[in-house]
Amino acid sequence: MIDFTVVDLSRLQFAATAMYHFIFVPLTLGLSLLMAIMESVYVMTGRDIWRRMTMFWGVLFGINFAMGVATGIVMEFQFGMNWSYYSHYVGDIFGAPLAIEGLMAFFLEATFIGLFFFGWARLSRVAHLTVTWLMALGANFSALWILIANGWMQNPVGAVFNPDTMRMEVTDFMAVLFNPVAQAKFVHTVSAGYVTGAMFIIAISSIYLLRGKHVELAKRSVTVAASFGLAAALSVVVLGDESGYVATEQQKMKIAAMEAMWETEPAPAGFNLFAIPGDGKNSYEVHIPYVLGLITTRSLTTELPGIHDLVDMAEKRIENGIKAFVELDHIRTNPNDAEAREAFKANWHDLGYGLLLKRYRDDIQNATPEEIRKAAEDTIPSVGTLFWSFRVMVALGFYFIAFFAIAFVLASRHRINEHTNHALLKIAVFSLPLPWIAIEAGWIVAEYGRQPWAIEGVLPTFYAASNLTMTDLVISLGFFLTVYTTLLCIMIWLMVRTVKAGPKEPVRPDVDMAQDATILNMQNNG
Structure with missing residues (x-):
């Protein structure tokens, strides 16, 4: 029988490492694009302050990126360590996006990050700007492939179960790539990252303005981040609505x-x-x-089923899943049984529901009506957790729209500086952690709301775990939490130290501009 303490510890370990990792991801997405915008202004205007802005925020971006890489690599290894049956069962589909993310997006991003930091004096302005935009593109490509993999877990399209290999296999890779759940999650997630980057820049710039330091850089940074943040915050709400609409089609219990x-x-x-x-x-x-009903179905007539009715539907699917399991057993005994294969083909979509009974007995074909009902009730996730996590996320989403709208209006009128609107600047500083709270709440809704499934309707979470001991998991969980907490503390310490040091200021603006013109001439002639 399955040891559910081991399963719960495996889930806790993956949840902890994933939530730690996603502290770094959204800031990478947001800062990379904002830096590209700032450098574009530098190339178009030739004003050195925009170059210094790009370089300063680039240092903070580099610190964050390094920590994101360190935490992300370990997280991917956990699929083999803690979720070995998951890796066997769906590795044919899930492995492809992860491999592409590692080979194309990650290396693309990492390569151009090196050129970004070491190419200022070696590349022309346009060439370096191209590098910065490609770096931002690489960061977004990385998120795309990860979210394609995650979207497939929410809506497993383009694949079938092969009774001969006992695993899911790809039948239509294009369906996996253009999975509507994955596309909705991608645009919603990257928009949330843009909000995070904008809030980060405004908060740090507000500290400088409140202290009267690096004023010119801070004012310009606030202007860029406020306009960018307003567009991103509006996108998050609109695209979040699209995510909800797609989930209504595929994950009715979650809604x-x-x-x-x-x-x-x-x-x-x-x-x-x-x-x-x-x-x-x-x-x-x-x-x-x-x-x-109007929001989730965009209709006046489409019915949205409640939890109790969805449990009744799950009960019927479990009964069909038992039939699929029985026919699968016949196929394994006699691979040439054409009748069993046809019967399995008709019911295999409900095989995962039948596997829910493994929680209660190994011979699921002999399950009692009471056990079937219990398994159906297991499809209900934690209602209170989802209800409040969703409302925290939505409330913060509307707060960001209001905050960025006010900041945008004031910045466009040149009314944010070291002398005025101290209340807004203080609010900005205290708002710094809010995007991360909203994002983590959103991931709780997305992932905790999918339970009890590792793959929606296909593979129960408890069935996907490795056969580890509780001692193994306690030791590894303690190790990961210690390492990840240490990395987070190091990142915060480096960030604080960099912010305190501030951007490099020119000794004399006229001398700095003259040096910049000389460098430009050398680049053009070289």
């Missing part, structure tokens, strides 16, 4: 749990603005009619 909607309502369903989710019902709720 119902996010909204604590236990019973199916007449279309269009109402929205729970506030609720206290309980066991099978809400003890208190503030309900707004029609809103949820």
Whole structure:
């Protein structure tokens, strides 16, 4: 029988390392694009302050990127260490995007990061600008391939189960690439990274303005980040709505749990603005009619099923999954049994639901109605966790729109400086951690909301874990948490030290500009 303590520890270890890793990813995405914008202004205007801005934020970007690489590589190894059956079961599909991410996106990004830092005096302005944009493109490519892999876990398209190899295999790689869930997750995730980068720049620049240091660089940085952040914050909300719409098609239980909607309502369903989710019902709720149905289905007539009805549907799929499991056993006994293959082909999509019974007994073909009902109820994720995580994410999303809109209006009117709007600058400083809180809440919704599935409807999480001992996992979990916490502390220390040192200021602006013109002439003549 399955040791669920081992499964829970494996889940905790992967969740901890993934959440640590994603502290670094969004800042990489946001800063890379903002740096490219700043350097573009430098190339177009020739004003040296934009070069110094790019170089200063580039140092902070480099620190963050190095830590992201260190944490990300270890996380990928865990698929083989902690989730070996998962790797066997879906490695044919899941491995391809990860390999492409490592070979193309990561090396593309890493190569151009080296050229970015060491090419200032060796490349022309246009060549170095091209490097910076390619570096930003590489960062986004890296996110794309990871999210294609993750999107397939949410919506496993373009693959079938092969009864001869006992694993999922690709039938349509283009369907995997253009999976609507993956595309929606990609644009939503990178937009959240852009918000993070913009908030980071505004917060650090606000510290400088409050202290009256590096004023010219800080004011220009705020102007760029405010306009970029406003566009990104609006995109996050719009694209988040698209993610919800796609999830309504593919992950109805997740949507119902996010909204604590236990019973199916007449279309269009109402929205729970506030609720206290309980066991099978809400003890208190503030309900707004029609809103949820209009947002998630974009229709007045499409019904959105509640949790209880979805459990009933899962029960029927488990019964079909038992049939698929029985026919699969016949195929393994007699590979030439054409009748068994046809019966399996008709029911294999529900095989994963049948595997949910492995939680209760090994011979699932003999499962009792009570065990089938328990397995169906296991498809309900933690309603309270999803309900509140989603609302934290949404509330912060609308806060970012309001914050960046105010900052954009004031910056465009040149009313943000060391002498005015200290209240907004202080708010910016205290808002620095908020994008990370919103992002981590979003990942809780995405990943915790998929439970009990490692692959939605295909492979239960408990069935995907490696056969490790609790001692192995306690030791490795303690080691990873220690190392990752140390890396996070090092990153914060390096960031604080870099911010305190500030950007390199010219001794005399006229001398600095003359030197810059000389360098430009040498580059053009060389």
